Every structure is written in C-alpha cells, then in structure tokens.
Amino acid sequence: MAENNIISPENLVYEKTSVLTDRVLHYCPGCGHGTAHRMLAEVVDELGIQGDTIGVAPVGCSVLAYYYFDVDMQEAAHGRAPAVATGIKRTMPEKYVFTYQGDGDLAAIGTAETLHACNRGENFLIVFINNGIYGMTGGQMAPTTLPGMKSSTSPYGRDVVTMGNPLKMTELVAELPGTCFVTRQSVHTPANARKTKRALKKAMEYQKQNKGTCFVEIVSNCPSGWKMTPAESNKWMEENMFPYYPLGDIKVPS
Amino acid sequence: MAENNIISPENLVYEKTSVLTDRVLHYCPGCGHGTAHRMLAEVVDELGIQGDTIGVAPVGCSVLAYYYFDVDMQEAAHGRAPAVATGIKRTMPEKYVFTYQGDGDLAAIGTAETLHACNRGENFLIVFINNGIYGMTGGQMAPTTLPGMKSSTSPYGRDVVTMGNPLKMTELVAELPGTCFVTRQSVHTPANARKTKRALKKAMEYQKQNKGTCFVEIVSNCPSGWKMTPAESNKWMEENMFPYYPLGDIKVPS
Amino acid sequence: MTEEIIIAGFGGQGVLSMGQILCYGGVMQGKEVSWMPSYGPEMRGGTANCTAIISNQQISSPVLTEFDTAIVLNQPSLDKFEEAVKPGGLLIYEVNGMTRKPERTDISIFSIPAYDMSVKMNNTKVFNMIVIGGFLKVRPVIELENVIKGLEKVLPERYHHLIKLNEEAIHKGMDIVKEESAAV
Amino acid sequence: MTEEIIIAGFGGQGVLSMGQILCYGGVMQGKEVSWMPSYGPEMRGGTANCTAIISNQQISSPVLTEFDTAIVLNQPSLDKFEEAVKPGGLLIYEVNGMTRKPERTDISIFSIPAYDMSVKMNNTKVFNMIVIGGFLKVRPVIELENVIKGLEKVLPERYHHLIKLNEEAIHKGMDIVKEESAAV
Amino acid sequence: MKDLRLMKGNEAMAEAAIRAGADAYFGYPITPQSEVIEYLMRENPAERTGMQVLQAESEVAAINMVYGAAGCGKRAMTTSSSPGVSLMAEGLSYIAGAELPCLVVNVVRGGPGLGTIQPSQSDYFQAVKGGGHGDYKLIVLAPATVQESVDYVKLGFELAFKYRNPVMILSDGIIGQMMEKVELFEQQPRLTEEFSWATVGKKPDRDSVIVTSLQLQSEEQEKVNLRLQAKYREVEKNEVRFESYECDDAEYLFVAFGSCARITRKAMEMARGKGIRVGLLRPQTVYPFPYDAINKLAGQVKGILSVEMNAGQMVEDVRLAVNGKTTVKHFGRFGGMIPSPAEILNALEQKIIGG
C-alpha cells in the first residue's frame, strides 16, 4: 500500500468538482451520463463561470441533471431544450447557457427545435448524449439506434426499411452556417473523457465570443437499455457505435 | 393571323391536362404555384395514375390545391403533410402519394416531420415550393428568406445574426440515406418547367419501384409577398434566389 | 349621432384607408369610432370592404349587417351591399365599371365619377379622397379640418407634402357627387 | 375468500413475476385476481413491489394500503410494509440481508431462508419459487396443481423443461418456512 | 372457446387492436403506456393480420399519421399519456373537423407539466371539453377494468366509424399497468370496404374525394359546425353508457369513473357495511355524459360525492346534471396519489352526510 502521507492536501491531483453536488447520481452503474456531467461541471468550475451559467435539462434519463449540476437550471419539455435555451439566452445574453439532451430528446421529438436553434446560430452549447436508445422509458428504439440493433420497440433488430435509418444529427447541424463548433466525442476511457472536456471548454470559450452554436455529441453507453454489463457496453460501443458515429471534430471555427 | 384551319384536333400540341380541374386558380397573377401544379398534374396524366394517386395539400397558399388536382386529396395541418402522407402510404402502399408544401410549411413548423419522413425513406414524393416567404399569411419571413431580404416580419431585411440563416432543407435531406432522388428546379421559363416535369416524372417512377423518398424542390416566386410584378419577381429570383439555391440534381439513385 | 358606413370595392382601390381616414377624422372631432376590415380568406386578390362607424355614443357592435351609408366602388360590391342600406339611408357609387344602376327606391342614391376625375387630376392615387369628398358633401358628419388632421395622423411624415393634393381631391369630390334619384 | 398480498424486494429478485404466478394460479382455480406493479420513476434501479389480489368476488380496488399478507425480501421493504399488514394478517420475510426482525405482535410472522436454499439447490433463479412455496404452505389459497398450470402459462414454451425444477423449489419452500412468533 | 388470459391493461389493448382488425398504429413511447407499442412490435402484426405499426418521431407526427390513414378509411389508432396527448391537441381538432374516425388512448398520469408518471384522472377536462381549438367533441370511453380496456378498443373503432369521429379511451396508470383476467374476443377481419368519404384513389365515375377541415366562407364553416353539432346530439341520444350499483334504495350517491370507480365501489361496500345506503354511478362514457341518469337520481338522494383522481373536473358535469336538485361535492386525491376506500368513505361522511 502507498504510504499514508501521500494522501495530503498538497498532493491532491483529482477530486470531484464542487460544481457537481454531493447527491448520489441515479444513473445505472457504468452509465456515461455521470462522466459527461462531470466533464461539463469541471469546465464550468475551471472557467469560473458557475454563477454565470444556466443549464437546461431534457426529458430523458438526465431529466434530473439539475440535481447534480450546481448551477441554475431549467427543466424543458421533451425535445424543447433548444427552444427553452433560446428563450434564456436571448434575454440573458451575458450568461453561459447549455442544454444537455439525449438522442430521443434531441433527434426525435426535438428535431425542429435543434435544427432551428443551430440554424439561427443561437449562442449556446448543446451537449448531445447519443446512446442509441431511449434509456429512461425502458429501452425503446431511438433515431440513432443502429441497423439491426435490438430495443424494446425493435425486438427483432432495427429494420431500416420499415423503421428508418440511424440519424446523424451532428453531421446535419455541421452543415448549417449557424453552428460554429461541432464535434463528436466519448467519455468511456480517460483519454476520451479528457478530450471531451477540452471540447466542452472550447465550446464555452466560443460562446463567450458569441461565435454561434456549439454542438458536442458524446457517444455513450446504456448498459441497462442495451442489456449488457458496463464493460460489455463500452466494448460494444467501440465496435459498433464508433464505426457509425466516428469520433472527432466535424466543424471547427475558421 | 394564323390560318384558322391550324386550330383543329389533329394539330393539338398542348392543352390543359384533365388532371387539373376547370376551377380558376386563386393564386396571384404570375405565381409559380399554378405552373408547378400543372407540371405535376401532367405527370399524373401521362403515367395514367390519376386513379392511383393520393395527394396531400399543406397549409399555405396551396392549401386549396385539392380544388385543382383532380385526384383524391387530404389537407394536412400546417407542416404535417409528411406525417399525413406516411399514414396514407403505410396503409395504401400501392398508391402514388405526394405532398405539396411551401417553405414555411416544410422548413419551419414541419422540419421534424420532413426530416424524419425522408430519413425513414417513406416511399412518396415531396414537392417543395420554395418562394422564400410565407405567401398565404401576408408575406412574413420564411426559413428560406434570403439574407437582407425584406418581408413583413423582416421589414428592414433579414438580419442573419438575429433571425438566422436561410435553411437549405434540400441539401440536408439529400444527406439522409432514406432519400433516393433529390433535385432543385424552377418553373419560371418553358425550359425549366419542362425540366421540372421530367424530374417529377422520374420521382413517380422511383416511387413505383419503392426506392425511397423523392424530394423535388421548386424555387418559385411570390410576386405579392415580394411586392414585385411577375416579371420583376422572376428576374429577381434568377438573380438572387438561384445563386443561393442553385438549380440541378443533388442526389440521384445509383 | 351615429353613422354606420360600409365601404367596398377592389383590393387596390384604397377602400380600407378610406375608412381609416374617416375614423381618424372622427377621433379628431371627439367622436367614438370603429373600423373593421373584411379580412378575407388567407389568400390573394378579390374584393375588400370595411365598416366604419362614427358616433357620439359608445359603439356596441363594430360588425353590422345594415348600414346608414354604403359606398360601393365596383359591381360586386353594389350587388352585395345595395340591400344592406337601411331604408332612408344613403348609397354612393362610383360610376366607372358598373354594369347596372342601383334599384332601391327607398334610399338616397348618389353617383360619383371619381375615377375619371382622378385621371383628370393626373393622379389615380387620390381616387379614394375624391370619394371621401363626395360622401362628406352628402353627409357632413365630420368637418373637413378634422379629416385633414386625421390624414396627418394616418400619413407618414414623409408624405405630408401630399396633404394639400388630398384636400383638393376632397373638394373635387364634393363638387362632382350627384344625386341620382331622390326616393324616401 | 379474498387474499390481498404485497410482495416487495429489490428489482432483480423476481418480485413482479411472483405476483403474476400467484395470480395466474388463481385464474386456473377460477378465482378473480388482480396484479398491480409499482412502476417507479422513469429511472433505473431501486426497489420493486406488486400487489396481488386473489378472491372469490369481483375485485374493487387493485391498489391497497393494507394487506392480508406481506412478503418482504429486503430491509427497506420490511420497513415499508410491516405496518401495512392488517391485524391478524401474515408477514413472510426472507431472512438473508435483514438487519432487524419484524416487531408486530398482532400478526403471524414467518421467515424463510429462501436465498440460502436456492444456493443449496445450485440455482438462484428459483429463489422466488421457494418463497411462493413458503407462502402457499402458510396460506394455501391456491392448489399447487393450479400454480403449476399458471406457471405453464407464464413461462414461454422453451422454458417448460424448468417446470419440474420450479415445482421442487415450491416444495422446498413449503418445508423451510418457519413461524417466528405467533401473535393474535 | 374462450380465450382467457391474465394481461396488463396496456398489452391487452394492443392485442385487442390487432384482433379488432386495426390497420395501423402510430405512436411514440411514454410511461405509463409504452407497453402498447412494445407489445405490438413483439407481436409483429404485419405478419398476423397485415396491421402496420410505426414508432413515430413524436406525438405530433403520430396523430397526423393517424389522420392520413384514417382519411383513407383505415382503422388507425395511437396511444399516449398526458403530455403526449397535449401535443395531439391540434391534430385531434383537425381529425374531428375533417370527420375522420380513429382511436386515441390516453393512459393518464399526473400533471401538469412533466408531473409524475403515477396514475391520475386529471385529463378529464382535456378529454371531454376539448383540449384542442374549436367546437368539437371526442367520444370518450372510460374503462375500469382490463376487460373493458379490451372491449372498448373494439367498441371504440365501431363508434368511430359509426359517427366518423375520433374516439378516446381515457385510461390511467392503474388500468394500464395492472393485470387482470381478460377474455379476448375473436380476431375480426380487417376492413376491405372502400368508404365514399375516403381517399382511396379517384374513380372515373365520381368526383375526387377531399379530406379537409378548411372552409374559407364562414357560411360554409357554420354549416360544418351545425352538422357536427347535430352529430353530437345523436351521440348524446344513443351512446350514453354507465353502470349503477346499489342505487335503488340509495340515500347518497357516489359518481366515479375508471379506476377510481373501482376504489369507490369498495368504499360503497364499506359504507353499506356500516349501514349507510349509498349507491355508485359509474359513467362508462364520459362524453356523452349520463346527465339524465344522474339528474334522476339527484331527485332521490340527499347528496352526491364525485370521487376523482384530480382536483375536481367531472364534478362540473355532475353539477350540470343535478342542476341544483341536491348537494354535490368533490373528493379527490391527485398528482399520482390514489385515494383509499377508507378515505372516500370518510369524505362521504364528512362532506355529504355530515356536511
């Protein structure tokens, strides 16, 4: 065992940021939502903007995000977070505003609000957690569910002919002049989590410069919805989700 | 004057198709809606599918399209024509189904329905009349209104910073695997009108082959909304709309 | 005093602003007024009309089926509103483009060749002011000075140099309006 | 006869299907039944419970606040439902993982070490059938044969080879259930 | 042979839809009713009967897909829960206006807003007074058992086509989630009829069919409205359904619908046990509402308690029925709370008998 004296304040290299509250997260074991929350909270912490940040929670597993982020937050109707954030940012232009949305929320019912906020170039950050499934309601097919992937509403696998194709919202919004920074990341390894954090930080900095909409997709797992252990889910994600949703920057400000 | 005997049935080269009713169109003088209607009706006529075609009218100036097309038609709620057409086509798969929608209808309130129908590759034809304005309600700004263009809700010209950028829905849906044929045309000259007709005919043929969604944008004028004479409007369209919305095929089946 | 007026014609004839000018004049004269347009089907073209009410009392209904005065500027409007004039009421019609004459015998009927006059004045834009002149001649419900004041309110500043011309048009209208048949 | 039962425990303990098996058994025996799950917040984890009612008459309310029998499989469930047993009613608890014993003196209390038994049987999946066995021993509201018939209905065809094993588990449960205190 | 099963309300409705010969289901997941689409997807009715099932991108899309299929004369349905049903308000108004038949199920949860996913009856007003705009009515069936959930799917389609009007099944989290014995009716054939009002492809010998709710002229729109009103009067004459329990000698009356009526019935039994002569009237149709039946009983009883899982909605219809003849009070729990029979009995004693 390490000598006890290592554990002393001056040696501290990593601890939970105080921008996350001390509430126990309600997420399933190994769910990427928690890590994604922390990365975003650390960015708010490091930029010193806790008092200037307003978040918008979606309807989805992260509906209670407002219990964990220690910033002022609003809970939006399913899919409408970008409209709610528009209402906030337009009337509070000096604040840092973000939405945090799942793939059902953002890419199904919220398609129009997402696309139009991005098209108007609303000056806020959209964090998009793509886990290929409706986690909260019990594992139904999402717009991003992969071809052949099973869910409670595609029990024999997603049949693209009848159920449609996985929707790459991130690539679509990158086409819009209103978006300034569009990237796809993950949080399932330390390296990826750190990259995500850097992306989120950049996004907040662009927001300060009023550069337009920043859109950070985080491809994530849903062990419960996918009916896998966390480890299996991360492996499955690497092998199946990443080829379809390749990680990396899609659009960076010129 | 031409000798009278030219006007005899065997010399007939062009007359109004009977798939258009004899009602006087309610459109303003010179409005492209009428020509677009006729091209589509001629296609239905020539393919002999009048009895097998079901159309969906939007809310917009063409809300009364059902008075002019002599085929069975449904009038959809504003923006929902692609959802209505989905309901029709899924239960009547042997019919030829089309929607006819304006840019407010398709690209503003109907964004989600449009994108998802295209993403599912619903086997029907979407005819998209892009006149850069809300004609019916009195000339308000549409998602496709050009930067700087005046409308009753952008009286000092569209300011892209606060009002957003013109939305190129056609380019977006071309990105989706569900679409099979995506093209942008116009009907303001005989050559363009004939091209549009060919595109519409192809689209109906692809529909027969169940190839996925066909999407035909027609860049059109709105003399009333633009506050121009028909001739001015067509000229303005060529000089201003076409550079932004270039004509031509965007996606053709492989 | 309550004067309930319907003004009807083609979309481009300035029907709606005639009503507004009369109402603004009414306001200037300290009267109660209401103006209500026909806002047609959400589509282009067709006819337009508006109801203008000028009264000393509070106005109950801005929407009416019977009128003290009908000012009709085209045939369809004559067809539609001749019957809606109250017995003893007034009908003023613009002669140009009418294919028939009014038929009522229980109302006062006046004609006004406003279009021809506007052409003579080299300015078809003052057409509706000529008609207003005709109306005010027959029913002086508002003083000319207040009409002009109203006009000042309605017209954007940059058009105020046209007020003189409009006043002239009103006077012309007063001159040319003509009783066609005097029933009652 | 009406037996109103609450079954409560962790999500993975087969709580919901226990209630369903009992109810299906009731159906086979020609009884009226109702089963109602707690469907928790739209989120993961936590405890689960269901209400199962088996009766000779039509069942009024599928949702109850008091029960004839409570079957509790973990501490939070004991804490929550001990008080909800009607005086004279029955409480069955799984001994494993309880940090305290039930305290009521006005009800019959039975314990069942079902988890240990399932480990002994080398199949923790039959855990809940052992508990059912214990319950049926104390309250023979449904005949074993009908429970098995119900099981046949609940289990998909491909699992029917497991029915024997389940029957065995029920018998084991009947053997090991044990009265802890006999109040009333 | 009877097909007797133990089924969840939601799943039973899904099975009933297949058996009722439904042509299409369009829906979007939401608790507590997602089992409907999940069951359908598992059953794959496209193979069993040809019925089409599609997960829509939203409730707005779902109800408009229903419109499209219904406009072709198809038996189309959707299911949702409170927030999702709110999103269907415009679509329902269009369907009613275009006089199309369809079936919409609301498995109600507590509101307003995101609220709670627990059972509630707080969408009564929305269902019976019209959540959407304009003068229209849904025919609203309120099942109290899983069996009625099944039966009302069949009945719902029948009424929808009989009156060319949208029908709503007003269920809730209890009825949707509970399992009960249920007898399934036999598979009905899917429709083959081509309705004269439906867009099925223009025939040479008839005018084109137009499905629309638009009338440019007020005169025409008023005619449409008059036709709708005449239809609603017909519905009110023919389709009132209710059950009454122990009303013959009743001195007091409960009125309750759906799951709450079951609990109230238990309260009634408890009251009778104490010698209180109380009856229960349970509307099975909440539109059309059993005004006459309640009015009649109002002359007989000393007071009426409307028991609802909401803050007081149906009680307005009860009052309209009673028209001052006797005292009417409301008792409710809400926000997902379910009243116990004892509470209900207590409310009767406090508010009506003692009040």
Place this chain on the structure above:
Amino acid sequence: MKDLRLMKGNEAMAEAAIRAGADAYFGYPITPQSEVIEYLMRENPAERTGMQVLQAESEVAAINMVYGAAGCGKRAMTTSSSPGVSLMAEGLSYIAGAELPCLVVNVVRGGPGLGTIQPSQSDYFQAVKGGGHGDYKLIVLAPATVQESVDYVKLGFELAFKYRNPVMILSDGIIGQMMEKVELFEQQPRLTEEFSWATVGKKPDRDSVIVTSLQLQSEEQEKVNLRLQAKYREVEKNEVRFESYECDDAEYLFVAFGSCARITRKAMEMARGKGIRVGLLRPQTVYPFPYDAINKLAGQVKGILSVEMNAGQMVEDVRLAVNGKTTVKHFGRFGGMIPSPAEILNALEQKIIGG
C-alpha cells in the same frame, strides 16, 4: 398628455407589450393576429426598450422560448390563433406546472381544424378548462375593446407575476382586426428585479435555482397540486372582473364576453327600446368566472341567455353559477359567423321570454 390613437387591436397589443416593459416576444405568424409580430418587427423594440422579438420556427418552439425567458424572471409573451394555441397545450401545462409567469394571446378564429380565419369564441373551453393535461388554470382575460386589449396586456403581466401563473388574453378576429380609439399608457420600465425563483445565475450564498414541473414522488406532486389549487382559490377570490349593464331592474339577463358582448349590448338596447327589461353581464375574466355575481342575478331574473360565438361553451359556467335557480339558454352563431343584434334579441324573445 394622453397618447390617443386609432389602432388595430393586434397592433395596439404589440405597442402595449413594448410599453408594459416586456422583455421578450416569441411568436409564429397566423391569421388573424400576424399584425402583432409584424408591428413589433417594424417598431424594433430592441432599440426602443431592449425588448427581444423573435419569429420562432413554430408555436411549439415559441411557447417553450417563452418558458425559458419566463424561467429567468423575464416578462415574456407570445400570441397566436386557435390551431397555433392548440400546439401550445403541452407548453402551457409545463409553464403552469413550473409556476412561471407569462402572457399568451389567443386571437380566436373558427374551428375545429383549419376551420376558418373568421372571428370566433370557440376556444372558450380550451382557455378556461385547460387545453393541456393536468389540473391547472390559466387566468383568462376577455377584452371587448381595443382599449381593453391594451389594458389587459399590462394587467396580464401584473397578474402573471403576482401569481406566477400564465395569463391568457382571449381575444378574437373582431377585436384583433378592428380599429378603435385607444389611450396608450406610458412606457413602463423593464424589470430589473432578480426573482428568487428565477434562473439568473447561482449566487454563492444560495442554492441553485431549479425551474421544473417534475416530481418523481406522488406525495411531492400532490403537494405541488395542492399549492396550485390554493393559488387558484386566491385568484378566484381576488381577481374576478366583470361589467354589468342595466341589471338593476332586469327581468332577463344576457351573459356575453368579448366582442360578442358588444353586439349583445346593442341587442340589449334594442330590447329596452321595445320595453323588455333585460340586462347584460359581461365577464372580463372568464377564469376566474363571475359565478357569484351571476348567481345573485339568477335569483332576480326570469331567465338568462348566454350569447356566444360558439356552439355553447360559457353557458356551462353560467349554468354552474345559476345552479338551477332560473332557466339558462344558449344562443350562438359560429364557424366565423357573427350574430346580429336583431338575431340576439330574437333569440331572447323565443328562447327565454317565450320559452
């Protein structure tokens, strides 16, 4: 100095919004109210007062933008007409559930469905009984003049913030489109207050603010509902507004609101001219409804006619007020048709006096 103008109802509301110190307007065009956003865009209030105006992509987006701005404690508003208001049903329920203040204007047109763009009052039920899901209430103001349209914008914001509740102005195509003399109130300052319930950025000395309508536990949700109901009782106690005309000696009574009340008043004058002693009660708030005032008059008159531009909606509230004390009948024209004073008088004679 009085700022007296001749203005359209719609434009007057837009000007009133600027002057009331509104912070934001979000809306989507629809006849007969598009003049509101058009006026605002012309006026460019961002320069006059800093007020933000945005044309949203839909009514769904608009109401959720309002939610976001309201959640920051801003004076936010939207305007629409019937089909657009239906699309706001979910959002309104969320705003009510999260207890946010805002102003929503419905310039009603005839329904159901796409219907007609002509004036109507057929969204009464939707406005007062709740178009959205769950137990909630909007405070609903029904202006009868352009002046009231202006005044109610100011009053609406005041009530919205007083009760932290959405307020609706229930206008219609007549009031929206007509021009009348109107006296504009002076420019009010925009809010600078930071409300404790609003998301304005967490301060070190307080917990983070959460704007939400979600409660996972039924117990908590019921508490929310109880708080809402208590608030509604307050509103009912304090905010009932109505005008009565010639009621003192009335033998008969008209009840009518909004534009229809103006026409009914003319009918009343005609009736008085014929010696019929009829009065008029005009609710200015339709929620809270003047139940007590009508109940009192019900004891005095021989019959009441509820005159509405719909198929009979407010008449239910009139009946609830009257509670059997006297005859209540409804007279209406609908689908965009406007009753004439003569028709109304005739209906009084036929249905009430002769009936």
Place this chain on the structure above:
Amino acid sequence: MARKGDVVINIESCKGCEVCITACPNQVLALSNEVNSKGYHYVMKVNSACVGCANCAVVCPDAVITVYREKRKQ
C-alpha cells in the same frame, strides 16, 4: 422551316401576368387594353408568327393557353 402554329386563349382565366409574353420566342403575344370580367388585362395574339412551340402554354400559371401546330407533311 418552322411549322406554323396557333394558340387559343381562354381570356376569362387569364390574369395578365405576362409570363407567356416573355416566354414566346416570336413575340406573338401582348396584353390587351381591355379587361376581362375579373378586371385583368388579358393576353392576345398580335401577329401570326406563332410556330406552335407551346412555350407560352407551358409557363402559363393559369393554364390559359391551348396550342396547335400544323402536322409535318409526311
């Protein structure tokens, strides 16, 4: 040599938009000074240069024009 053509104009449904006039390669069409019953100046033939190309008819939004063309001698 171009074949001869002719057009028939449904005067009552013409809205005088002039789109056909622009489209005619042979300046066959012009607006009349007269108006139809809807008040529109309608289109009329002003010469006999029509070759029956149908350009005018194809672009006419109101389907006003019917076109004839001499058959090619076989």
Place this chain on the structure above:
Amino acid sequence: MARKGDVVINIESCKGCEVCITACPNQVLALSNEVNSKGYHYVMKVNSACVGCANCAVVCPDAVITVYREKRKQ
C-alpha cells in the same frame, strides 16, 4: 521513474461498474466481495502500484475516486 500516487474511494457512492478497473494502467483496483449499503460490490485498492495518474477518477461515472500524487522534488 513514475511518482507514487494514492486514491481515496468513496465506497458508499461506488456502483461497482468496474470502469475504473479497466482504466487503471497498473491494476491497482478490484471489486470487493463485500457490498455497500446500496448492495453494490464496491471498488478497492489491491496493491500499491498507484502512480496517481487519475485515469480511474476521470472515467468514474459516479465521481467516487479522489487521487493524490507525490509532489516532484524541486
């Protein structure tokens, strides 16, 4: 040579997902046989090879781990 590190584990909030175990370059972590009050097998240190790289803490969804590392000698 790598500096020495150490981790502090908030046992009660660990859900035993093992993501940290996979992420640790030095196999410092493993699941305990014991469960915490929520019934999860929690993570514990099984050796002293920790270098304080914080990988475990960075990927832990539940913010369970605090990391320390010896200061480099100056």
